[in-house]
Amino acid sequence: MYFDIEQSMYDFMRTYHKKGDTLAVARANGRMNFPRFFREVDRVAAGLYRLGVRRGSVVMIALPNIIQSVVATYAASRLGAIASMIHPLLSGDEFESAVKKQRPEIVFLSDVNAKTFWGRCHGAKRIFCSYLSYGYIGLPRAEDFEAHKGDGTEPALYMRSGGTSGEPKTVVLSSRAANSMAGNLLNYLDDKFDENNRMLVVLPMFHGFGLCVGVHASLCANMSVILQPRFNIKKTTRLIAEYKVTTMLAVPRMIAKLLSSDKFSGESIKSLQDVYVGGDSVSDALVDGFAKRMKECGGKGVLSPGYGLTETVTVCTLAKIGDFTQGTVGTPINGIEARIVGDGLEELPVGEVGELLIFGDQLMEGYLEDDEKTSGAFEFIDGKKYVRTGDLFRKDAQGRLYFLGRKKRLIKISGINVFPSEIESVARELDFVSECAAVEYRIGEKPYIRLLVEGEINAAKKKEIIAHISRRMSHWNVPNEVVCVKEFPRTNMSKIDIKKLQEQFGE
Numbered sequence: 486m487y488f489d490i491e492q493s494m495y496d497f498m499r500t501y502h503k504k505g506d507t508l509a510v511a512r513a514n515g516r517m518n519f520p521r522f523f524r525e526v527d528r529v530a531a532g533l534y535r536l537g538v539r540r541g542s543v544v545m546i547a548l549p550n551i552i553q554s555v556v557a558t559y560a561a562s563r564l565g566a567i568a569s570m571i572h573p574l575l576s577g578d579e580f581e582s583a584v585k586k587q588r589p590e591i592v593f594l595s596d597v598n599a600k601t602f603w604g605r606c607h608g609a610k611r612i613f614c615s616y617l618s619y620g621y622i623g624l625p626r627a628e629d630f631e632a633h634k635g636d637g638t639e640p641a642l643y644m645r646s647g648g649t650s651g652e653p654k655t656v657v658l659s660s661r662a663a664n665s666m667a668g669n670l671l672n673y674l675d676d677k678f679d680e681n682n683r684m685l686v687v688l689p690m691f692h693g694f695g696l697c698v699g700v701h702a703s704l705c706a707n708m709s710v711i712l713q714p715r716f717n718i719k720k721t722t723r724l725i726a727e728y729k730v731t732t733m734l735a736v737p738r739m740i741a742k743l744l745s746s747d748k749f750s751g752e753s754i755k756s757l758q759d760v761y762v763g764g765d766s767v768s769d770a771l772v773d774g775f776a777k778r779m780k781e782c783g784g785k786g787v788l789s790p791g792y793g794l795t796e797t798v799t800v801c802t803l804a805k806i807g808d809f810t811q812g813t814v815g816t817p818i819n820g821i822e823a824r825i826v827g828d829g830l831e832e833l834p835v836g837e838v839g840e841l842l843i844f845g846d847q848l849m850e851g852y853l854e855d856d857e858k859t860s861g862a863f864e865f866i867d868g869k870k871y872v873r874t875g876d877l878f879r880k881d882a883q884g885r886l887y888f889l890g891r892k893k894r895l896i897k898i899s900g901i902n903v904f905p906s907e908i909e910s911v912a913r914e915l916d917f918v919s920e921c922a923a924v925e926y927r928i929g930e931k932p933y934i935r936l937l938v939e940g941e942i943n944a945a946k947k948k949e950i951i952a953h954i955s956r957r958m959s960h961w962n963v964p965n966e967v968v969c970v971k972e973f974p975r976t977n978m979s980k981i982d983i984k985k986l987q988e989q990f991g992e
Contacts, residue, residue: 493562564633642657698734802817
């Protein structure tokens with residue numbers, strides 16, 4: 486299917502809308518069909534226009550997954566403004582730092598953060614959105630406005646990105662990039678979605694996966710978007726049952742928690758068809774466990790791992806149904822070219838490990854006010870502009886990509902490359918190992934591997950882990966010791982915070 490990406494996010498979403506009476510967006514306290522949704526976008530856009538918002542203005546949206554967050558994002562696009570998606574539970578200092586850097590004209594706040602953020606907006610006009618009811622306190626009455634008609638090149642989104650390590654950076658995404666990702670993904674999935682599908686969005690909208698896939702791509706396909714502000718096993722299961730959810734996004738930790746509960750079973754989850762998982766490695770055990778649960782309830786749901794980063798508007802590879810093998814994140818979606826290169830940027834043959842570079846229309850514009858980092862993020866090869874992922878991959882003969890970890894996490898033992906993610910994957914084959922992380926530590930100048938396991942296990946099980954890895958991998962990969970950690974530190978996206986673990990246990 487052809488998608489015209491050379492327009493604003495709002496116009497792109499509106500163009501490919503199919504039926505007017507379809508449920509557009511819903512939350513526990515309200516629902517909107519498409520006609521009302523479009524009216525609300527225009528009403529909020531008109532109010533923002535009256536407050537001085539124009540093309541290029543920054544509208545900061547520090548809201549949880551509530552209907553106002555979706556409306557405000559498209560209202561900003563309607564005016565050619567930039568929607569800055571901010572974690573609603575940042576510390577006051579983190580929020581203030583973002584405000585100083587981005588200089589928003591408007592800030593959307595809610596009950597969850599108004600007390601902390603209100604006095605730190607540095608002159609930006611504030612609009613309050615209740616967590617419990619739909620409304621906009623501080624938004625003036627509508628004023629006639631001229632809608633922005635973009636060509637897609639205009640900056641549309643600011644997304645904070647830091648991965649599992651490093652200082653937060655503000656990624657600038659154009660309308661064209663966001664539209665391209667939505668179109669590429671829908672084409673890759675054979676345009677299989679329509680008004681009969683319901684997308685559950687529990688991943689936060691301040692992350693590209695939640696916003697650009699869960700909301701933008703879904704609304705473009707005329708799917709209904711069901712919002713859940715915070716993950717909770719009981720509430721998630723109830724929403725799936727209530728709305729007959731067919732599709733959802735998740736990180737592996739969410740799926741593991743759902744599978745650990747008896748509530749996630751039976752008729753309540755039978756409607757599920759497609760569950761797309763990203764943000765961390767997906768084990769065979771997780772895929773098999775999900776398939777078993779769906780078989781028990783008579784459903785046909787499938788877990789599909791994928792890979793992406795904010796710099797590529799998240800999803801750029803995805804495993805299609807029936808094409809999953811351990812460690813794979815699938816093949817590049819439509820419109821994406823993936824290249825695995827060595828240190829000299831030479832393309833590597835099948836099976837060899839190198840850094841993944843991505844080319845396509847869905848690349849970021851760069852990092853806000855950071856020319857040095859922006860320049861370092863791109864490489865020009867054969868006249869094409871690639872973004873460097875900083876991640877190590879290999880490719881098999883079928884073109885499937887295998888994620889081996891961050892390039893910065895690479896450990897060298899006796900000159901041999903050791904990939905922590907491979908050690909972790911093998912350790913998780915044992916049923917008593919759920920979350921683990923391999924870190925490097927040194928005695929003198931000699932490097933060793935310490936495997937950290939979340940939770941408590943006894944000495945016998947620690948020896949069993951080491952023995953299991955010894956049988957499955959070369960001796961360079963075998964941890965020198967296994968250490969239990971009560972609870973792993975997490976990033977805002979529930980990824981294991983490797984940087985903090987390395988600081989604490991990599992001495």
